[in-house]
């Protein structure tokens with residue numbers, strides 16, 4: 001581990017002067033690349049640590065420990081065959097490694113990641129599972145369309161309340177509010193029999209009763225909350241504490257921003273210059289949306305991501321996904337999605353809301369020239385229902401973006417970069433990954449231990465497609 005030294009630096013005209021605390025020696029301004037990059041870092045207002053100043057739970061706290069047990073428990077799935085971890089395993093980058101998820105009814109419920117299959121041969125969940133890593137850092141909203149969102153006037157709106165209206169049961173944080181919903185989705189966790197016609201509230205009550213009747217959860221709740229009441233609000237609070245403890249922000253890039261020239265290599269530095277630079281500066285303008293230390297403006301944009309899979313029931317064929325417009329009913333937001341954070345992105349593929357691309361080179365190329373990328377995309381390579389609808393759905397999106405003039409600028413004016421530039425951008429993206437998320441040992445505090453965490457015999461002990469423990 002390189003030592004982290006906090007320094008103040010100023011850029012004056014063409015050069016950089018370091019005013020530092022390096023034991024009296026004159027700080028090294030770095031190479032020309034460093035000088036240019038540090039200028040852009042300052043211009044973009046980057047400080048390094050996206051979690052700066054926040055108080056976040058530790059995985060060692062009792063609440064987060066209970067949350068881990070619940071997150072890995074199939075008892076929250078209607079048919080006891082799906083848990084939160086099914087689609088958000090730490091060893092799979094906090095996601096599931098699939099373009100779109102398979103929740104209930106899998107051929108082997110405990111087999112996670114590539115190789116998880118469903119008897120009807122399809123991926124039944126209509127969107128890609130985002131990572132739960134760093135979930136605590138989102139300030140505005142969760143989900144690809146932020147349908148769990150903090151309102152300007154206070155309170156949190158969820159799918160249980162009308163658009164713009166707070167949900168009185170949302171709890172204290174976005175993570176808590178979000179944790180009330182996966183259990184209600186038939187494809188993700190609920191299944192197609194459990195409290196079939198019940199409301200979300202009735203479903204949650206049934207789950208509370210299930211845990212209470214089992215008896216073995218009482219002591220867990222008693223030890224954590226001081227009483228054995230098992231309410232869904234407590235379940236959500238514990239799960240949220242577990243998720244919020246998944247703070248993985250110790251990246252080589254952060255170390256670079258905080259002052260260590262050697263934390264990243266030359267190609268990544270060139271990539272960072274492209275990423276942070278505007279088009280006028282010869283850059284790729286990525287930071288206009290992937291802004292700040294968390295690499296997102298938390299706003300909605302259409303980058304013309306091709307729709308794959310069964311979609312959300314939108315559009316002419318009913319297999320498209322209208323994104324944010326589904327929520328705010330505003331045509332201006334058709335096909336737009338929340339800007340992804342790029343932290344740990346090299347570990348969180350496949351990418352985009354429909355899991356369209358499985359590698360970063362393709363994602364970057366798509367951003368630079370969406371039409372070119374769509375033209376050369378072959379949907380038959382992705383084994384999904386409704387992939388025959390790809391062309392029609394994509395055309396529907398392009399027609400809208402053309403008429404409305406919306407969508408990423410590169411749709412109308414592609415950004416022309418060399419292959420080397422694209423490689424450099426990817427090299428930069430790779431510096432946004434905290435080494436801990438690539439290290440099973442480092443992740444082990446977040447992975448349930450069957451010896452201590454299997455409260456009722458329904459802990460999901462995950463295996464990969466080679467039957468090895470995940």
Ligand code: HEC
Nearest residue numbers: 083084087101102103127128129130142143144179182188
């Ligand atoms: C079958 C797979 C599946 C299961 C099981 C599942 N999720 Fe998810 N999760 C997803 C998908 C897919 C999305 C994105 C859905 C969307 O945006 O419309 C998502 C989104 C999320 C998000 C929002 C992430 C972000 O960046 O906004 C969080 C947090 C989350 N899930 C936590 C949970 C928790 C907690 C549970 C258990 C109570 C759970 N998930 C169970 C697939 C799953």
Ligand code: HEC
Nearest residue numbers: 284285286289301305337338339340351352353363367408
């Ligand atoms: C106009 C805003 C905008 C610009 C500019 C932009 N992005 Fe994105 N980016 C997004 C949005 C929105 C998504 C998610 C879109 C979706 O899934 O439909 C995304 C997704 C991504 C993803 C995939 C993340 C994931 O987890 O799936 C990567 C990687 C990425 N962008 C990198 C870049 C790079 C590199 C650039 C510059 C070449 C760039 N972006 C420019 C808005 C933007």
